[in-house]
Amino acid sequence: MIRISIDAMGGDFGPEIVIPGLATALERHPDIRFVIFGREEEVRPVLNRHPTLASSIFHHCDVSVRMDEKPSQALRNGRWKSSMWRSIEAVKTGEADVCVSAGNTGALMAMSKFCLRTMANVERPAIAGIWPTLRGESIVLDIGATIGADAQQLVDYAVMGAAMARSLFEIERPTIGLLNVGVEEIKGQDDVKDAARILREIPLPSLEYYGFVEGDDIGKGTVDVVVTEGFTGNIALKTAEGTAKQFAQYLRDAMGRTLMAKIGYLFAKGAFNHLREKMDPRKINGGVFLGLNGVVIKSHGGTDALGFASAVDVGYDMARNKLLSKIAADLSHFHKSPVGVAFQGDAENDSEAEIEPQA
Amino acid sequence: MIRISIDAMGGDFGPEIVIPGLATALERHPDIRFVIFGREEEVRPVLNRHPTLASSIFHHCDVSVRMDEKPSQALRNGRWKSSMWRSIEAVKTGEADVCVSAGNTGALMAMSKFCLRTMANVERPAIAGIWPTLRGESIVLDIGATIGADAQQLVDYAVMGAAMARSLFEIERPTIGLLNVGVEEIKGQDDVKDAARILREIPLPSLEYYGFVEGDDIGKGTVDVVVTEGFTGNIALKTAEGTAKQFAQYLRDAMGRTLMAKIGYLFAKGAFNHLREKMDPRKINGGVFLGLNGVVIKSHGGTDALGFASAVDVGYDMARNKLLSKIAADLSHFHKSPVGVAFQGDAENDSEAEIEPQA
Numbered sequence: 001m002i003r004i005s006i007d008a009m010g011g012d013f014g015p016e017i018v019i020p021g022l023a024t025a026l027e028r029h030p031d032i033r034f035v036i037f038g039r040e041e042e043v044r045p046v047l048n049r050h051p052t053l054a055s056s057i058f059h060h061c062d063v064s065v066r067m068d069e070k071p072s073q074a075l076r077n078g079r080w081k082s083s084m085w086r087s088i089e090a091v092k093t094g095e096a097d098v099c100v101s102a103g104n105t106g107a108l109m110a111m112s113k114f115c116l117r118t119m120a121n122v123e124r125p126a127i128a129g130i131w132p133t134l135r136g137e138s139i140v141l142d143i144g145a146t147i148g149a150d151a152q153q154l155v156d157y158a159v160m161g162a163a164m165a166r167s168l169f170e171i172e173r174p175t176i177g178l179l180n181v182g183v184e185e186i187k188g189q190d191d192v193k194d195a196a197r198i199l200r201e202i203p204l205p206s207l208e209y210y211g212f213v214e215g216d217d218i219g220k221g222t223v224d225v226v227v228t229e230g231f232t233g234n235i236a237l238k239t240a241e242g243t244a245k246q247f248a249q250y251l252r253d254a255m256g257r258t259l260m261a262k263i264g265y266l267f268a269k270g271a272f273n274h275l276r277e278k279m280d281p282r283k284i285n286g287g288v289f290l291g292l293n294g295v296v297i298k299s300h301g302g303t304d305a306l307g308f309a310s311a312v313d314v315g316y317d318m319a320r321n322k323l324l325s326k327i328a329a330d331l332s333h334f335h336k337s338p339v340g341v342a343f344q345g346d347a348e349n350d351s352e353a354e355i356e357p358q359a
Numbered sequence: 360m361i362r363i364s365i366d367a368m369g370g371d372f373g374p375e376i377v378i379p380g381l382a383t384a385l386e387r388h389p390d391i392r393f394v395i396f397g398r399e400e401e402v403r404p405v406l407n408r409h410p411t412l413a414s415s416i417f418h419h420c421d422v423s424v425r426m427d428e429k430p431s432q433a434l435r436n437g438r439w440k441s442s443m444w445r446s447i448e449a450v451k452t453g454e455a456d457v458c459v460s461a462g463n464t465g466a467l468m469a470m471s472k473f474c475l476r477t478m479a480n481v482e483r484p485a486i487a488g489i490w491p492t493l494r495g496e497s498i499v500l501d502i503g504a505t506i507g508a509d510a511q512q513l514v515d516y517a518v519m520g521a522a523m524a525r526s527l528f529e530i531e532r533p534t535i536g537l538l539n540v541g542v543e544e545i546k547g548q549d550d551v552k553d554a555a556r557i558l559r560e561i562p563l564p565s566l567e568y569y570g571f572v573e574g575d576d577i578g579k580g581t582v583d584v585v586v587t588e589g590f591t592g593n594i595a596l597k598t599a600e601g602t603a604k605q606f607a608q609y610l611r612d613a614m615g616r617t618l619m620a621k622i623g624y625l626f627a628k629g630a631f632n633h634l635r636e637k638m639d640p641r642k643i644n645g646g647v648f649l650g651l652n653g654v655v656i657k658s659h660g661g662t663d664a665l666g667f668a669s670a671v672d673v674g675y676d677m678a679r680n681k682l683l684s685k686i687a688a689d690l691s692h693f694h695k696s697p698v699g700v701a702f703q704g705d706a707e708n709d710s711e712a713e714i715e716p717q718a
Binding site for chain 1: 491492493503506538540541548573574575576577578579587589590591593594595596597598599600601602603604605606607608609610613614616617619620622623624625626627628629630631633634637638
């Protein structure tokens, strides 16, 4: 049985989409048991409409974190008692194997760091996203936990991303690429170059270092895991989303232009539906917080029940494939290697200070 | 008359695509006069096949810069004498208004910096790209001249990008957005925040500061000019290219899946052709080097004649609309403002050192 704790109050629509999402996920994976946190008067009526969820555990929480709350505010107002905090805490206490929330990313990350703390040997967590590619799916991280990353952090991301790829895609030795620019004259990015050197020098059984990749390699699926720092990763993700929307709009416009096009559209409707399904952002939903002593999945805030169910699916796979122990084992393997040991002098956990709320 | 100097040896195919591209551009803009540089034995035969280009000036050059040559190598081997150098130099001497090359970006930027030098008040040049959007076209810079940019450089990019937008789109006061991540908890990027403060505080007649934009705002066309540093800009550009290719492939696959889809495709062929044309990367080709004492246009190396003609079109527009004097005037206006003056203490031109070839 996989136990998943749920922040029912997260997202733009709260329990109205979260609870139906759980029902959908349960159909796919009957061995899930949910531990749901939220305001009784809002959650209970929706829960009652879904009898399959009757075996879920429900905990009332007075406080909900708002979508526009700043991380420090959220911590001040919601620590110990909000549905977001308590769903994360359920992972810490062992009541749940993984936590899923559609709440605001900043607050969720701050609370997750504060509650679960970063793993031994990890300087700071990353958010990993699943990216549809021409070859299937790849993992891209960091898509927005932190701006900037030094060589050691990039290597940590590589190790963690590889563990996630092994959990999600069930491949033995995922390929890892470091995102870089291919333009010769560009100097700098010493961190990326240093990370490349380390990944080349330490042969790890858990991953295969491919080399540098460029932005267009992500969509091609050149590697299983693309590693970059959070600013670039977030911009790349949003840019791809924007381009996909742009293309979809062009296609709609083209198909409505002439009578012939409209007739063609009718004939090819099945194909268009297939394409729409393929491009459906709800099917791949769920950023995975990596590097903490527990797995937290962030669903898009604006998604619907189907999208939330996808985020639950991701959490299910992560828990079932024991992502956390894979990461711990791989990191420990890395840090025992000669190059890894040389690193440990620098490895300070500086992440707490940033998110400590002001009293 | 607009005089355009051409490095006929640049790109993957050299004169074979460059010269036909010039003929196409000349059809569109009969007031262009080309000044062509290249190896006589390779250029002349192709030139002879295009009688409309008979009025072009041709200069033989022994040396061509290879596509895989490092910037420092290219400078060592090709300074003073290569077709690339001499086409740039024609802009410096005033023989041409603008230079177009499909040669390798690193070498072209190094030579352009060395030959033309950066403008007064500009710390370092940027490469600006034209990005198709749902609203039309936007300018994105820097797409790969330099990694990293401080607040002052970002503001310079904003001023230069705005001047380019005025030249290209012929709008009075283009809107400017600074590319950023929208995630609350992310700290850092002080340079972007500082640049935002400066742009808010200095009301410039030449641009309207919009605020921060995210990756998906580029494709939406939220602003006329998107400003970011070269690493992120290059990754965003390549990622968008990758996503567009991915979508096109999905569409092709979908249309070939069933007999109904194939019939639908036949009816909608006109619409698909329209779409293909809209997405055609050859139609928007040409990175503009901004911030030098002369305008240099970089065409994609792998493009064909039509693509090279598009790059020439961009150069034509830049020259006709007096981009260079617009930039100079706008920058001088900015640097005379109180906040701009406060900057000048820091403004050192550090770009030469990087590209000085080793003797």
